[in-house]
Amino acid sequence: xxxxxxxxxxxxxxxxxxxxxxxxxxxxxxxxxxxxxxxxxxxxxxxxxxxxxxxxxxxxxxxxxxxxxxxxxxxxxxxxxxxxxxxxxxxxxxxxxxxxxxxxxxxxxxxxxx
Amino acid sequence: xxxxxxxxxxxxxxxxxxxxxxxxxxxxxxxxxxxxxxxxxxxxxxxxxxxxxxxxxxxxxxxxxxxxxxxxxxxxxxxxxxxxxxxxxxxxxxxxxxxxxxxxxxxxxxxxxxxx
Numbered sequence: 475x476x477x478x479x480x481x482x483x484x485x486x487x488x489x490x491x492x493x494x495x496x497x498x499x500x501x502x503x504x505x506x507x508x509x510x511x512x513x514x515x516x517x518x519x520x521x522x523x524x525x526x527x528x529x530x531x532x533x534x535x536x537x538x539x540x541x542x543x544x545x546x547x548x549x550x551x552x553x554x555x556x557x558x559x560x561x562x563x564x565x566x567x568x569x570x571x572x573x574x575x576x577x578x579x580x581x582x583x584x585x586x587x588x
Numbered sequence: 589x590x591x592x593x594x595x596x597x598x599x600x601x602x603x604x605x606x607x608x609x610x611x612x613x614x615x616x617x618x619x620x621x622x623x624x625x626x627x628x629x630x631x632x633x634x635x636x637x638x639x640x641x642x643x644x645x646x647x648x649x650x651x652x653x654x655x656x657x658x659x660x661x662x663x664x665x666x667x668x669x670x671x672x673x674x675x676x677x678x679x680x681x682x683x684x685x686x687x688x689x690x691x692x693x694x695x696x697x698x699x700x701x702x703x704x
Contacts, residue, residue: 519692
């Protein structure tokens with residue numbers, strides 16, 4: 475069973491402050507993802523990575539940066555947090571072959587920006 | 589345009605009955621993969637079941653099964669003999685197989701309440 479762990483699980487940040495959400499996976503998956511979940515929007519992709527050193531923009535990357543320093547770790551960075559970034563953030567990992575496989579999700583990180 | 593659409597926002601059913609949740613998708617790829625995920629009240633998101641587009645047989649796992657209607661671009665989730673613990677939000681998702689963009693497209697979810 476893939477293990478994806480996120481930290482912190484809960485965070486209150488001030489507007490304009492810097493926030494870093496961290497994700498660690500222990501299943502040696504190449505692909506990692508950051509989603510945010512908001513009522514009425516479902517899961518939306520912010521950034522993703524194909525492997526160490528790579529980051530790609532997803533559907534809603536504005537205001538976010540990502541970092542993939544190693545196979546196991548993938549961080550989401552909010553340089554200047556805004557109240558609109560209050561949300562629940564999910565990290566996920568997965569590898570793909572011809573059979574499709576699936577995503578494994580972390581527990582989620584609840585961020586409140588005041 | 590939304591690639592994955594779940595039109596049912598919420599459903600309530602009596603315990604031990606069967607429920608079907610609808611999902612339609614949109615893709616130009618000849619190969620794709622369809623998934624259903626469950627999000628529990630604690631927020632945990634878990635994978636339930638998958639259907640590969642090239643397979644004609646409907647996938648079944650435990651008391652979850654799929655109704656795959658390819659001509660209609662539809663992938664319904666069927667839960668038989670529902671239990672209280674099936675109460676959750678269910679997400680449909682699609683991954684296109686012929687593109688380098690390794691994204692999953694998610695529907696907005698259907699909230700299921702199982703009434704004892």
